[in-house]
Amino acid sequence: MNKRLVCKNIRTEARQAGNYVFELKVFSKGAEDVATDSSKTNLVTIQPFRPRLRQSPPPPEPPKPPKIKEFFSTKSIYQEASSLKTPTESRRQNSQVRCQPSIPNPSTGSQPSSINLSMRSQPSSINPSPGVQPSSINVSLGNQPSSINPAPEVQPSSINPSLGNQPSSINPAPEVQPSSINPSLGNQPSGVNPSPRDTILLNWTITNPKQLKQLKLIGRAPDGSVNSELKRFDFSKGIPNVLKNFCNLQEELTCKNVPTDARTPGDYVFEITADSNKESGENTISLKTDTIKIKPNIVPLKIVQLKVNDQAADTKYFIPLNSSKPIRFATISWQVEGGKDMKIELLPSPGKIPPVGCIIYPLSQQPSSQTLTLKGTDGAGQEISQSVTFETLNRREGDASTAVHFLRVKETAKNDTYFKTDWRRQAEDLNDDQKYRATLDKKYPIKTIKKFDNSEEKDSQTQEQLRDYWFVEFENKYKGKREWYIYKLNFEEVKCCTLNPQ
Missing domain, CATH: 2.60.40.1930 (Macroglobulin (MG2) domain)
Structure with missing residues (x-):
């Protein structure tokens, strides 16, 4: 049986740094001078000793920026x-509009200083100065703060045709504070x-x-x-x-x-x-x-109202010059809605006006025709307008073409468009001289009209009711008579073309 000699981790004297090759020889017992076998190691290196240097801790990192x-x-x-203001706000605003005299019309010969500005809708704290001359009228219109008092005298060259809400003084806009943010400020x-x-x-x-x-x-x-x-x-x-x-x-x-x-x-x-x-x-x-x-909001132009003497404006007004109460002025008020870029004008004068306003307009005291046009233009150039004409005339009684209070047959009337002397009887039961047939194409000027809206009187035979009739005194005679009964449902009374004295 073969035996083996195994040796491990035998210490050597090699301590110094350097390169070493170790050789192992084997000798037999009978021949101690001659090695029977040998073997060498690979190159063995001992590194020189280098003591470790003590390192300082790394510097702290700077704070990370935001x-x-x-x-x-x-x-x-x-x-x-x-x-846009709500209709309620606009109406409230319009009720506080101060009516200013418009630029005088040379044909009237009247002085705007004679105008009574104490209107029902005028704030009591606005007091027009009595010494303002016609040539110095400031035609600035719109909603004036109640504390504004017009200057006692303005030079002719200072007429300001720009209209709108003009405060008595303009303060520069406040500077935005660096530390504040307020949604109520800014581009509003x-x-x-x-x-x-x-x-x-x-x-x-x-x-x-x-x-x-x-x-x-x-x-x-x-x-x-x-x-x-x-x-x-x-x-x-x-x-x-x-x-x-x-x-x-x-x-x-x-x-x-x-x-x-x-x-x-x-x-x-x-x-x-x-x-x-x-x-x-x-x-x-x-x-x-x-x-x-x-x-931007696209707001369509709309003429909410155009009024003459606080009544919805008609297309045309006839003003008799030979009246016992001459009418020298008309109050024109308006309200227009639209976008912020809209332009509102009252032509031919005073020109540019605010969306809500009121003026006192002098009427000619000579036979003439004066037309005022309320015109609105939006930022895209679209226009809307409404006109009213004032025709002053010397009227002769009975002249239907210049009638300012008249009756006319309704277009919906189908029968019984007769003037009758007796409301109880049908037209076919009356003699020819007891009735007059009115036609659709004519005006019938009237002096007085009596209405029986609350009457309970009724004819027992014909069942006709008095409250369905008016008793009218006409300016002209028809069949030799001025006074007639008419069936009110077939006629309309026209007074919209007249102005009441202010």
């Missing part, structure tokens, strides 16, 4: 907040009750908010012009009060639906800039939104 993670608008397209159409939802709303998220010193927010048009003023928000002591309802501060600063002052139609690009604390590596970073649009 980063704008996201910045965007709640919506990409907004609609302009409506600038008149007449709008501001609401945060009427504005562009912005959202942002900031990482590393502990290093945030302040945020700056500004809006620009695509051409670079500023259309939303620069605002600054100081975060050195946490969320500023003005943003507390919109922002949440945890690991990140998140702000949602922050209102801006952007309300007018147009394109906006907002930029937010974050300023770091001094120890932060980067001082400022910024980010912009995509283009945000506010689309």
Whole structure:
């Protein structure tokens, strides 16, 4: 049986650095001088000793600066907040309009200073000065603040044809405060009750908010012009009060639906800039939104009302010059609705006027025809108009062509268009001289008319009722008579073409 000698991990004296090759020889017992076998190791290297140097700890990293993670608008397209007043507001506004004299018409020979301006709808605190001369009339119309008192005397060259709501003094717009954001300020159409939802709303998220010193927010048009003023928000002591309802501060600063002052139609690009604390590596970073649009409201033009002497205007008025109570003036009032770019005119004078207003218009005291046209034009050039004509004339009694109070047959009348001497009897039962047939194409001037609307009188035989008739005294004679009964359902009384003295 063969035996083997196995030796492991035998220590050597090799201690010094260097390269070593070890040789192992085998000798037999009978021949100790001659090796019977040998073997060498591969090269063995002892590396020199190098003591480790003690390393200092790495320097602390600087605080990470704040980063704008996201910045965007709640919506990409907004609609302009409506600038129209409600009908109730408009009516209330119109009731407070101060009627001004219009520019005098040379053909009247009348002096506007003789006009009584103490109208029912005039605020008691507005007192026209008695010394104003006709040539110095200020034709500025519209809603004047109740505290305005006209100047006692104005030079002729100072006539101001521009109309509208003119306050007694104009104060410059207040500067936007850096630390404030107020949705009620900024580009706001008149007449709008501001609401945060009427504005562009912005959202942002900031990482590393502990290093945030302040945020700056500004809006620009695509051409670079500023259309939303620069605002600054100081975060050195946490969320500023003005943003507390919109922002949440945890690991990140998140702000949602922050209102801006952007309300007018147009394109906006907002930029937010974050300023770091001094120890932060980067001082400022910024980010912009995509283009945000506010689309304008398309409001159709509408003449809500045109009135003459507080009554809905008719197309034409006849004014008799030989009346015992001459009519020298007419009160013209109007109300027009439309977009903010609309232009309202009263032609031929005074010209440009506000959407709601009132003037006292002098009427010619010579036979003539005067036409006033209320005209509105919107931003797209569309027009709407309404005209009224005042025809002054020397009227002769009985002249149907210039009648100012008359009867005419209704177009819907089918029969019984007769004047009758007896309301109880049908026309076919009356003699020829007891009836007169009225025709559709004529006017029948009248002096007086008596109505029996509350009468209970009734004919027992014909069943005719007196309340269905009028008793009329005509200016002209028909069949030799001026006084007749007419069946009121087939006739209409026309008084809309007359003016009552003011």
